[in-house]
Amino acid sequence: MKILVINGPNLNLLGIREPGIYGAGTYEELCQMIREKAAQLGVSVSLYQSNHEGDIVTRIQQALGREDAIVINPAAYTHTSIAILDALKAVRLPAAEVHISDVTQREPFRQLSYAGMACEAHYIGLGFEGYLRAMEYMAEKYKK
Numbered sequence: 001m002k003i004l005v006i007n008g009p010n011l012n013l014l015g016i017r018e019p020g021i022y023g024a025g026t027y028e029e030l031c032q033m034i035r036e037k038a039a040q041l042g043v044s045v046s047l048y049q050s051n052h053e054g055d056i057v058t059r060i061q062q063a064l065g066r067e068d069a070i071v072i073n074p075a076a077y078t079h080t081s082i083a084i085l086d087a088l089k090a091v092r093l094p095a096a097e098v099h100i101s102d103v104t105q106r107e108p109f110r111q112l113s114y115a116g117m118a119c120e121a122h123y124i125g126l127g128f129e130g131y132l133r134a135m136e137y138m139a140e141k142y143k144k
Contacts, residue, residue, distance in 0.1 A: 001042075001043040001044065001068045001069070001138070001139060001142060001143045001144060002043065002044040002045075002046065002066065002067040002068050002069075003038065003043055003044070003045050003046070003067065003068065003069050003070070003071060003135055003138055003139075004045075004046045004048065004059070004063045004066075004067040004069070004070045004071070005034055005045060005046070005047050005048070005070075005071045005072075005131065005135075006048050006049075006050075006056060006059060006060070006070060006071070006072040006073070006074070007027075007047075007048070007049040007050075007072075007073050007075065008049075008050070008051075008056060008072075008073060008074040008075030008076065008077045008078070009050070009051040009052075009075045009076050009077065010051065010075055010076070011027060011030075011049055011073060011075055012027050012049050012051070013027070014026055014027045014029075014030060014100075015027070015029070021100075021101050022100050022101060023100065023127055023128070025127075025128055027049065029128075030128050030131065031047050033128055033131070033132065034047060034131055034132070034135070035047075037131075037132045037135050037136075038135065041135060041136065041139040041143075042139075042143075043135070043138075043139050043143065045135070046067060053077055053081055053083060053084065054083075056074070056077065056081075056084055056087075057083050057084060057086075057087045060072075060084065060087040060088060060090075060091055061087055061090070061091060063091055063093055064091045064093070067093065068093065068094075068138075068142055068144075069093055069094045069095065069096075069138040069142055070088065070091075070093050070094070070095040070096070071095070071096050071098055071131060071134040071135060071138065072084075072088070072095060072096070072097060072098065072115060072119070073097070073098040073099060073100070073131075074097075074115045077115070078097075078099070078103070078110075078113045078114065078115050078116065079109055079110055079112050079113065079114070080114070081114055081115065082114055084114065084115050085114040085115055085117055085118050088115060088118035088119070089118045094120060094138060094141070094142055095118055095119040095120065096119055096120065096121040096122070096123065096134035096137055096138060097113065097115055097116045097119040097121070097122045097123070097124075097134075098122075098123045098124075098126075098130040098131050098134050099123070099124045099125065099130065100125075100126075100127055100128065100130065101125060102124055102125025103124060103125070104124060104125070105125070121134060121137050
C-alpha cells in the first residue's frame with residue numbers, strides 16, 4: 001500500500017510557527033514520525049509539502065494510479081480551496097483530513113473545511129498523532 005501525505009502552507013515552519021498552537025515539534029520531526037509509522041505498518045509513504053495551492057492540486061492529481069490513499073492537512077487552504085476539494089473528489093482515492101490544532105475551537109472562519117468534504121476520516125486537534133492515526137486507519141481499511 002502507498003499513502004501520500006500532503007501538508008499545506010506554513011507547515012514547513014512547524015516548531016517556529018505559533019508553538020502555543022502547533023507545538024514545538026519541527027516539520028522534519030513530523031516527517032520522521034510518519035516514515036517510522038509507515039515502516040511499522042508495512043506501507044510505503046510519500047511526503048509532500050507546498051505553500052502553493054495549484055501545486056497541491058497537481059500532486060493530488062498525480063496520485064491517481066500511483067498511491068492508494070491520501071492523508072492531507074491542507075492548512076489554511078482547508079477553509080478556502082474548492083480546487084483542492086475538487087481534486088480530491090476527482091481522483092476518488094480514500095482520503096483522511098488531519099489538523100494539528102483543534103480548528104473547531106478556533107476562529108469562526110476555520111469552521112468550514114472544503115477538503116474535509118472529500119475525506120472519509122478526520123483527525124482534528126491531536127497534534128502529530130493525528131497523522132499516525134490517519135495512516136493506521138488507511139492501512140487497516142485499505143491495505144491489500
